[in-house]
Amino acid sequence: MGENQPEGMKEFFDLRAETYDSHMFKNVNNFREFYEAVARPVRQTGNNIKILDLGCGTGLELAAIFLRAPQAKITAVDLSAKMLNKLLEKYHRQHSQIEIRRASYLTAPFEEEHYHYAVSVMTLHHLTEAEKLKLYKKIARALKPGGEYIEGDYIALSREEESSFLAERRQRLKGTDKEDSALYHIDIPFTLGKQEKLLSRAGFQGFQVIYQAGENAVYRAKI
Template identity: 45%
Template sequence: MELTIRADVSAHMRELKQWLAQTRDEPAEDMNGFFAARVDTYEAHMSVWDKAYGRVAELTPGDCGPLLDLGCGTGLELDRIFARWPELAVTGVDLCAAMLEKLRAKHAGRRLELRCADYLAMDLGAEQYGAVVSVESLHHFTPEQKLELYKKIHAALRPGGFFLEADYIACCEEEETLLRAESARRRARANIPADVFIHFDTPLTLEHELALLRAAGFSYCEAVDSIAGATFLRGRK
């Protein structure tokens, strides 16, 4: 399927370079601290992707459970999923305890298990889930980290299960290379080790993202939609 990642690549890259120049000397923020400091304004900030969250629910059938949500935050995609499938069993994982508390308060009484953990490091189990979703979370990690995570996701899915990723995808090789180099520069300036998470975007191109999913074992991968900068990828086991 042919998708448009950015309607105007030249304008997007121009604005990105301007933003990088303006924020060049700002200190890097660790991932957990970044989101904990913004928990009260997070949902309003993320409302730009309202249609994308709705699309996640549309692409999640009610018989797919149990479902695993990686980087669930305050549960914006789960708000839509539970509205359609209130009895669905869901496990949500996020690094930020404050975000999880907000999610827990919104959906008390649901079949919802929440884990405050680093999903890159945790054991996802074997053939436990009918579906795994991740929305606007994975664009902070390196290709090497993603490949190992995708292998774990593949192993955690039951036969025939699917992984749905809705994320920030680089519109071109220049964007991917530029942001990865800038992330490395900011880490080096602040002496931040590679194993410490910082909130800085390092998206991959669609081609590279799909290649990682295939390398992780997904036999069928496709790009299914692109909404307001969120591109939807689906891989089936």
């Protein structure tokens, strides 16, 4: 495989699971503030509220979420068995609260009107507009009425930047046999404006950016 050829998503994270947390700690600016912001909309409660975590990886977002809701029941969805193993190692005290689903969030069914919150962190920036919209509609159906979706992700800072990521993706996918696959590790972050539009088209309301530091942002919306 050439140097610039895309890697498959699962293989990419299986290979990096061991060093993932330290990589993120070094490379996400204001790591703590970012992950605290992801947890901030979760109400402080001793109840066993239900949270769907899409692309949970090793569960970096769960530490701050458990501080606010120590009894929360987490449905942890990820493609990579190695990332999920790390999550289980780290959160061995909360095993009975965590249900692991090794699956793609694009195809796995979710229970309907079941979750108080859904979160996705640093994982959806590989999806095209159509794939994201379809997934947002599925998340909207999975939330209870009044439920909330929280996304922390890598964003494009302008429409020009967004277009250049998409052009690069087209280039990198040439010669692969899955031109429209979301399962390649290629970054195509969107602007906050586009995120707001997609969430609103999926039926979410009250889009709010609660944190931004350069290209990392956390936003929320309600159903």
